[in-house]
Every structure is written in structure tokens, then in C-alpha cells.
Amino acid sequence: MEPVVVLILFAVFLGALSQRVTGMGFGLVSGPFLVLLLDPFSGIILVNICGIVASFSVFARTFAEVEWPSFRHLALGAVIGTIPGALIASALPTAPLQILIGLLIIVSLISSLTLGRLGRRIPANLGTRMGTGILSGAMSAAAGAGGPAVSAYAVLTNWEQRSFAATLQPFLVVGTASAVVAKVIVHGGVWPDLTMGTWIGLGLVLVAGLVGGDVLSRRVDTSIARIGMLVLAFGGGAAALVKGIVGLV
Template sequence: MLTTGLVLAAVVMGAGMQRVTGMGFALVAAPFLVLLLGPVEGVVLVNVCGAVTAGAIIVRVVKDIDWKRYAALAASALLGIIPAAILIRLIPAPVLEISIGVILAVGLTVLLVLKSATLPQRRRYLLTAGGLSGFMNTAAGVGGPAVSMYSIATRWQHKSFAATMQPYFFTIGTFSLISKAITAPATFPVLPLAMWLAVAVACLAGLVLGDLTSKHVPARAAQILLIILAYLGAAATIIRGISDAVA
């Protein structure tokens, strides 16, 4: 019961964070869902909840979505999945996870140190961010930090960024679920109907809380939260890689 309560609380917090910052569901909820269901089924449930949460938020923020940037990010992210799938077979997962985490942490630090420098909003940088996001999402399960780095570097208005991330995460999340359903249907968690309903209610509650909170959170505070989440993503990836290496 305690674990179930923690899982539902994590889903509420993850959905709320997703609404306020544009990302963060997996970083908040994944540890608890993995604890309840295990590393494979837990990640699949994270994908399900993340896609559903992003899909629900789209309705609330549709007027602020930059559809051109979304299309470029989504297309390049799907392309980024291909080399990641190849590298996963060639490079040990711990090495890949630690390398990605270190690169993310260093990149974020450089951006913050050089905060006066602004990256031009050119298409090639957008496509690079999407490709890296798709690559990192497949290789280490962290697709958000790469696009958050792009938003920080280009001074992308946070309201537009957070809105645009919803169809983006919905797209890559749905694509991931479809691919897993085709290649490994046994990985989908088998939960009682009551638990599925509880998770759905928790997602809804988190969205409502996030919607209320977003009206009172200044853009600067939301950007700080975004940076914190990106660092947490980098740290979690490094820790997971080290844990896998010593296991």
C-alpha cells in the first residue's frame, strides 16, 4: 500500500511538473514506477503515462505550440533513434549512459557559464537538438535535457517551449510504445483495473494542479526548474550507468 501510494503521488507530481515546465514526468515518476513494477514494465508504464499526460496537455496549450519547430524536432528525433539502436548493440549500456550523462552535464554548465551568449535560431541547431533528443531517449531514456539545452541557448520563450514539448513528447512516446508493442508485447505491465483507474486519476489530478500552478509561476522560475530537471536527468543517467557497471 505504501509503495502504491508513493507511485500515485509520483504520477501526480510528474504530471504537474510536465504542465509547468514542459518536461519532467519521467524524471519524477520513473524511480517509483520501476520500484513497483520492475525496470522493464515500469519504464513502459512511464511511457504510457508520459504520452497520455502530454496528449492531455496539448488541448490546454494548443494556441502556444510552435508547430514548425515541433515538426522539425519530431522528424529529427525519430531519425536519431536509428543510430542509437545500432550503438546500443555495439557499446555496453553503462558506458553509453555514463557518457551521455557527462556530456549533458558539461553542456548545461557551459551554457549557464556563458549565459550572455545566444545561439542563433537556425534550423540546423533545431534539427541537431531533435536528433540528440531521440538518440538519448533511445540510448538512455532521457530525451528532455537535449531540447531544454536548445531552448536555453536560443532563448526560446518558455511558454512556447513548454507548449511545443507536449506534441513532441506525445509523438516520441507513442512511437516508442508502438515499437515495443510490436517487438516486445510481453513487457507491457499487467495491472488490476482499479490500479489503471487510480493511475489515470493521478494523471488528471497532477494536470489540474499543474494547470493552477502554471498561472502563478513566473517564466524565470519555470526556466530554473527546467534547468534543475535537466541536471537531474544527467545525474540520473550517470548514476544508472555506474549502477549497471558494478552490478
């Protein structure tokens, strides 16, 4: 097996593991590696495909804890947000776009954590959910990073971790699928050029990562899972920012 294939499989395994334990993180963990190992276009498509499968698999185990009203409002906003996100992605050069998204992720998370420490909260209602969904959808279509916006919302509304992680799964399925459709319509897409053996391997490591994450999730405290979620979100923002700066240089 070629080294690049091994690295692709390992990246997908880590992403699936993170998705099950923290509720998010597939794109944040595996995305940067897959883009580097493949290319920016087919890499993002592969991230989206595997991310949809991972989220749907986790959703099948956690659907009883989903807050359906919250899901409907967030998902509707995400579908709307993918349209301007795809347009922005097609209009801006890659490096400035990555810098913009990275800064947006970092600033939103720092702001939410600061306000949370000060005891400031926002109401969990139709307006805040729709607004969060629109921002998440736009970021997902523009850079494959829709999770951090919802993470900031969870902090500011003090959303209980288990319910948040469960609701996030169908939301990510809808948001990611909408982002893929919007990007293909606006500026096309490139299907990953992988062998049948590699596709089978991807399926196996996805299952292995989700099963391993299921075992870990029973042993990891919810506060630790929330910290892991925020670390992943910050890491995704930092990775996008650094990659954009390097691209400009």
C-alpha cells in the first residue's frame, strides 16, 4: 500500500474518532491532511463525503437525544447560508478566503468564550438559531468548516453537551450536503481519483473510528468532550489562517 494511501486512511480514522467523541471535528481533523494529500478540490469533496457518512452514522446512535426544533431552525439557516458561501468561495482567491475564514472562526470562538466567562448569554430562539445556521452554512460552503459557528452558539446558549452533540449530527448531514450541492452548481467539483481498494479501506477505517469513538465516549466526561470540541474548532481556525498566510507568501 502506498504511503499516501496509508496517510489518507489514518486521517479519515482520526476524523471519525473525533466525530463520535466530541460531536464534530471530522472536517477539522482530517480536512487539512486530505487537502494536502490530494488537492484542494477533490480533497474537500472527500472530506464532505466521509463527513456526511460519519455524521449520519453517529446520528443513528444518538437520534433519541436530538432537539428537533433546534435542528429544524439551524438546518434551514444552513441551507440558505450555503448560497452566499459558495458564491464567496468562487469569487475570492483561495489564500485570502482561508485567512478570512480562519480569523472568523478564531474571533467567534474567543468572543463566545469571553462572554460565557462573563456570564453573558444569548437566547436560544428562532432568530439566533437561524443566524447561526446561516453563518455555519456559509462557512461550510466556503471552506468546509461549518462546525465552529455552532460551537460558539452552544457556548453562548449553555447548550448541554450530549444534546448538542446529538443535534449536531443531522444538522451537519444537511449542511454539508447542501454545501456540496451549492459548490458543484456554482463552480463545479472534482471527484477523488481513488482505487476501489482505497474506497473499501475508507469504509473500513470510518467504521473503526466510529466504533472506537463510541467506546471512548462512554468513558469521557462531558466537560472533557466540550473542551475537545473547542480545541478542534480553534485548531481548524488556526490551520485555515496559517495555510492562507503561507499561500499569500
